[in-house]
Amino acid sequence: MDKPWYRHFWVWFVLAPLVATLLASAITAWLAGAPPALVVDEFVPVAMAVERDQARDRHAAALGLRAHLALGTRHADGQDLVVTLDGAAPPSLQLALVHPTLATHDRAATLERRGAQYAGRIPRTDTRLYVQLGAGSGADEWRLTGVLEPGQDTLELAADR
DSSP states (O other): OOOOOGGOOHHHHHHHHHHHHHHHHHHHHHHTSSSOOOSSOOOOTTTTTEOOOOHHHHHHHHHHEEEEEEEEESSSSEEEEEEEESSSSSEEEEEEOOSOGGGGGGHHHHHHHHTTEEEEEEOOOOOOOEEEEESSSSGEEEEOOOOOEETTTEEEEEOOO
């Protein structure tokens, strides 16, 4: 009496690479399905190339803006932040904390003016973040940028000239 088909070596010798290829293709399709958003900045097309839009940065430099960020008391839901801004006094500031690789970890906060300073609360984090501080709309748009390292309590932001 002959063996059933699934007990023959040559059946599995032929089917195993096919099944492995199908499995590898499914895994590759799953990994390629949701690419991470790694670039968070403003870019404009220039001819056939794409360049970073630095108009807001140049406007901040023209205004002579400087900012000092100080992280304060840690709470369960975040950490207090106080910003001292030299050179302008808008009613509020927009703060963006951008994670270097994971868009799901990006955070934004509105800092309200309290006298000569701006205050707000940001989420707690123990990773490197890119900081973007700005205010205004239209012709008044400007932006200051910097990098906040883990464990750092203060950060100086100045516009590049």
